[in-house]
Amino acid sequence: xxxxxxxxxxxxxxxxxxxxxxxxxxxxxxxxxxxxxxxxxxxxxxxxxxxxxxxxxxxxxxxxxxxxxxxxxxxxxxxxxxxxxxxxxxxxxxxxxxxxxxxxxxxxxxxxxxxxxxxxxxxxxxxxxxxxxxxxxxxxxxxxxxxxxxxxxxxxxxxxxxxxxxxxxxxxxxxxxxxxxxxxxxxxxxxxxxxxxxxxxxxxxxxxxxxxxxxxxxxxxxxxxxxxxxxxxxxxxxxxxxxxxxxxxxxxxxxxxxxxxxxxxxxxxxxxxxxxxxxxxxxxxxxxxxxxxxxxxxxxxxxxxxxxxxxxxxxxxxxxxxxxxxxxxxxxxx
Amino acid sequence: xxxxxxxxxxxxxxxxxxxxxxxxxxxxxxxxxxxxxxxxxxxxxxxxxxxxxxxxxxxxxxxxxxxxxxxxxxxxxxxxxxxxxxxxxxxxxxxxxxxxxxxxxxxxxxxxxxxxxxxxxxxxxxxxxxxxxxxxxxxxxxxxxxxxxxxxxxxxxxxxxxxxxxxxxxxxxxxxxxxxxxxxxxxxxxxxxxxxxxxxxxxxxxxxxxxxxxxxxxxxxxxxxxxxxxxxxxxxxxxxxxxxxxxxxxxxxxxxxxxxxxxxxxxxxxxxxxxxxxxxxxxxxxxxxxxxxxxxxxxxxxxxxxxxxxxxxxxxxxxxxxxxxxxxxxxxxx
Numbered sequence: 031x032x033x034x035x036x037x038x039x040x041x042x043x044x045x046x047x048x049x050x051x052x053x054x055x056x057x058x059x060x061x062x063x064x065x066x067x068x069x070x071x072x073x074x075x076x077x078x079x080x081x082x083x084x085x086x087x088x089x090x091x092x093x094x095x096x097x098x099x100x101x102x103x104x105x106x107x108x109x110x111x112x113x114x115x116x117x118x119x120x121x122x123x124x125x126x127x128x129x130x131x132x133x134x135x136x137x138x139x140x141x142x143x144x145x146x147x148x149x150x151x152x153x154x155x156x157x158x159x160x161x162x163x164x165x166x167x168x169x170x171x172x173x174x175x176x177x178x179x180x181x182x183x184x185x186x187x188x189x190x191x192x193x194x195x196x197x198x199x200x201x202x203x204x205x206x207x208x209x210x211x212x213x214x215x216x217x218x219x220x221x222x223x224x225x226x227x228x229x230x231x232x233x234x235x236x237x238x239x240x241x242x243x244x245x246x247x248x249x250x251x252x253x254x255x256x257x258x259x260x261x262x263x264x265x266x267x268x269x270x271x272x273x274x275x276x277x278x279x280x281x282x283x284x285x286x287x288x289x290x291x292x293x294x295x296x297x298x299x300x301x302x303x304x305x306x307x308x309x310x311x312x313x314x315x316x317x318x319x320x321x322x323x324x325x326x327x328x329x330x331x332x333x334x335x336x337x338x339x340x341x342x343x344x345x346x347x348x349x350x351x352x353x354x355x356x357x358x359x360x361x362x363x364x
Numbered sequence: 365x366x367x368x369x370x371x372x373x374x375x376x377x378x379x380x381x382x383x384x385x386x387x388x389x390x391x392x393x394x395x396x397x398x399x400x401x402x403x404x405x406x407x408x409x410x411x412x413x414x415x416x417x418x419x420x421x422x423x424x425x426x427x428x429x430x431x432x433x434x435x436x437x438x439x440x441x442x443x444x445x446x447x448x449x450x451x452x453x454x455x456x457x458x459x460x461x462x463x464x465x466x467x468x469x470x471x472x473x474x475x476x477x478x479x480x481x482x483x484x485x486x487x488x489x490x491x492x493x494x495x496x497x498x499x500x501x502x503x504x505x506x507x508x509x510x511x512x513x514x515x516x517x518x519x520x521x522x523x524x525x526x527x528x529x530x531x532x533x534x535x536x537x538x539x540x541x542x543x544x545x546x547x548x549x550x551x552x553x554x555x556x557x558x559x560x561x562x563x564x565x566x567x568x569x570x571x572x573x574x575x576x577x578x579x580x581x582x583x584x585x586x587x588x589x590x591x592x593x594x595x596x597x598x599x600x601x602x603x604x605x606x607x608x609x610x611x612x613x614x615x616x617x618x619x620x621x622x623x624x625x626x627x628x629x630x631x632x633x634x635x636x637x638x639x640x641x642x643x644x645x646x647x648x649x650x651x652x653x654x655x656x657x658x659x660x661x662x663x664x665x666x667x668x669x670x671x672x673x674x675x676x677x678x679x680x681x682x683x684x685x686x687x688x689x690x691x692x693x694x695x696x697x698x
Contacts, residue, residue: 032557032574034634034670036596036641044597045633052656080671223366240366262370263378295626297666298422299379300368306382307370320385322448326660332631334666338366361695 031232033332037079040230042085042107049092053343055360056096057297060156063113065120066092067102067151067355077196077205078124080104081144082112083140084229087249090186090328093359099193100133100357106191108228108331109250112256121159129202133189133209135181136165162209164188166216166339168273169246169254182249182341183291183328184216187351190289190360194350212347221266221338222247224295226330245269249330249337250292250300252276255321267307270338274314287323289339294329296336297360301325327359365566367655367666370564376419376441383426387692390430397447399454400426411530411539414438414468415523416446417474420562421583424520428695433527434467434691435460439672442665443584444560445473449625450480451481455493463492463536469515470499475652496543498522500550502607502671503580503588507609516583517625517662517673518550523687524694527685546681548683551608554588554671555600556581558629560664579603583627583664597634601641604672607628609649614676616650623673628663630670635659642672655685661693 035041042064050059050066058069061277065082072078081091091103103121106112119131130151134144144161151159166184173180192209200208203331222244225234235251236242243261246254261269280286292298305324312319318341328337345352354363369375376398384393384400392403399416406412415425416438425437432486436454440446455464464485468478478495485493500518507514530632534591553625556578559568572578577595580588595603614620626632639658646653654677669687675683688697 032577032594032668033640034557034597034600034630036598036637041633041637042436044468048636048638048643048658051643051653052636052639086631086633088636093632153637176691196620223368243366260366264366264370273683294631295629295666295668296368297420297663298660299375299420301371302382302386302422303375303379304368304382305386306378309382309385315622319385326632329631331633332629332668334366334629362401362698364696 031227031325033229035229041229042105054151056356056358060123063116063119064180065102065104065116066095067120067124068096071276072101072124072126073126074126074276076126077128077200077202078126078130078135079193079196080117080120080124082117082129083135084109084111086331087329089359094186094189096357096358097195098353099189099360108230111143114143114150116145118150121147121151131202132161132204133185134161134163134164135185136178137180137197138177139175156311160206162188162206162213164213166213166218167218168217168277173248174252180248182218182220183289183337184218184341186327187216187287187289187339187341188212191347193201193351194353197353212341216339216341217279218337218339219270219273219336220247221245221270222293222333222335224334226333230333247335249328251330251333263304264307267304267311267338271308271311274338276316280317280340283289283319284342285319285320286312287311287341288319288344289323291328291337291339292326293333293335294326295332295334298325301336304336320348365561366452367563372538375563376439380439388640390690390692394457397450397453399436399438399450399453400429401458402430406435406458406460408460409462410460411462411534411536412460412464413467413527413530414451414454414458414464417469418445420665421663423693428520428523428616428691429563430691431698432531432687432689433523438603442564442609447479448484451478452484455481455485465536465539466495467519468495468497470497470512471509471514472511473509481663494540496522496540496547498547500552501582502549502551502553502611507582508586509584514582514616516552516554517623517671518547518552518675520661521621521623521673521675522546522552524665524689525681525684531687546675550673550675551613552671552673553604553607554669555579555604556582556667556669558625558668560667562665580667583662585664585667597638598641601638601645601672604665605645608674609673614651618676619652619654621655621675621677622646622653623657625659625662625671625673627667627669628660629668630668632659635670638670650687654682
């Protein structure tokens with residue numbers, strides 16, 4: 031295993047400490063239990079947005095804490111859900127009197143732990159918490175760690191758009207409803223060229239031959255739809271976009287947000303090439319690319335590969351997308 | 365070779381087309397010959413900054429075209445210098461009456477081609493062009509493609525700081541002198557865990573055993589100082605920072621900008637961990653971390669590894685560093 035680490039036991043601690051120090055103008059890190067919150071705190075009367083889950087998907091979620099996006103993120107160990115005590119402590123720290131919205135990727139461990147935290151929190155603050163569950167991955171129903179579809183890169187779009195709404199003063203019910211609409215409007219499909227390697231495991235999560243890819247891979251290296259031979263980027267993007275559009279996806283005439291997301295080990299040059307292919311395919315389908323995002327946003331450690339997300343957007347969502355954001359990983363208008 | 369591409373011949377064209385489309389609010393792409401310029405053009409009376417060189421180092425340089433940084437970038441084929449006709453056409457397109465500054469990484473091919481372009485341009489516009497040569501890589505004197513030290517990630521810092529000065533109205537001579545000062549104040553050292561694979565070659569540029577790293581590697585996979593056994597991040601960072609500080613590097617009491625740069629195939633989680641190690645080591649030396657940057661800025665295709673850059677900064681450079689920038693890869697204050 032080749033990784034830039036000291037010991038497998040300290041990967042999260044040292045990486046998180048580096049993250050906190052590099053972005054001390056944006057975030058502060060709480061250590062016992064671990065969560066990341068805005069350096070300036072949450073403005074009184076604003077709905078507080080909290081996300082979290084296993085580490086290894088950076089910049090998700092701590093990289094999205096800051097003005098216009100999350101109020102707190104709870105990082106678990108690599109590919110391991112964060113714990114209810116982290117989520118509860120984060121909620122107590124950032125609750126600014128308008129309630130707490132948990133944004134949770136649909137993985138069984140995350141869902142269970144966030145439910146426990148929400149319950150505990152609800153007992154103390156009746157009616158003041160809600161949850162949005164993301165499940166944008168169209169690849170498979172049920173998977174290694176999930177009942178139902180998995181929550182993947184579309185979560186970034188949910189966090190950005192709901193984050194802007196909360197910043198603009200939307201109440202908890204409105205934020206929850208908006209988050210569910212953005213999630214429902216989003217579809218993602220991923221592909222892996224190589225497996226990721228979990229530090230504690232010390233070897234690749236799955237085997238992939240030199241001429242193979244995993245189509246529909248999950249962000250922890252869970253199996254996708256099928257093992258395929260290496261494809262050209264155009265064919266790859268075509269299969270991914272077909273899968274996204276097939277069920278309830280965007281149709282001719284729809285404006286979409288197109289996210290081409292790197293899995294952690296893929297160079298930007300290739301991501302822009304996939305974006306070019308995806309864009310052409312969307313245009314052939316009559317979709318209008320209203321906004322674009324290309325880069326590493328929801329990764330899977332060192333996996334080479336990418337995912338494509340399409341979110342059908344209207345003027346309200348576009349307005350929130352364009353609103354100022356100041357986080358470690360997304361920043362504009364500030 | 366596993367890459368998200370269609371054919372090796374079209375990698376640059378398709379990636380550049382995707383880049384241009386994804387960032388059409390910031391840049392426009394000229395195709396014959398190829399260069400990227402600001403979508404809004406260069407303001408009259410501003411010194412025009414042009415960089416370029418072989419592709420495969422994305423986001424360098426096209427990702428740094430925009431307000432507060434470059435006016436144009438000339439991308440060559442992968443790891444192949446751009447040509448004088450690209451540079452000349454870019455200079456003619458962005459010259460806004462205050463002269464053109466070429467920022468050139470010290471590689472023999474780049475230097476030769478930029479010299480030719482500068483000469484041709486100089487014949488047409490006497491006295492209105494100048495060049496800053498970057499050579500921040502402390503690893504080796506002379507290398508596979510270079511006489512003298514190589515220009516690597518420190519180039520990003522030169523482009524940001526000089527870009528802000530040009531935006532603020534500095535004249536050509538001032539921009540050139542400032543660029544040379546930033547370069548002289550910068551030292552970089554890189555390490556590779558894996559080789560990159562050039563698409564046209566179809567196989568790794570060099571062999572590296574499962575327990576080996578290349579210490580001091582160049583951004584094209586050129587040899588560094590020595591082949592070493594896998595090290596822990598702390599030991600690795602210590603050797604890199606020692607090398608940077610040794611000759612004319614920052615000393616106790618100096619404020620520095622610390623850049624931990626990913627080589628393209630390294631997850632963000634590891635880069636923040638290296639940043640944590642580098643930060644501790646700098647503080648032990650009495651250096652003050654005035655500013656930080658962590659991420660993929662000057663890459664080497666899919667190489668796993670990173671580089672560390674330290675730039676000794678004063679108030680003037682910090683002011684320019686903090687000035688607004690609006691490019692595809694660096695954005696703040698806008």
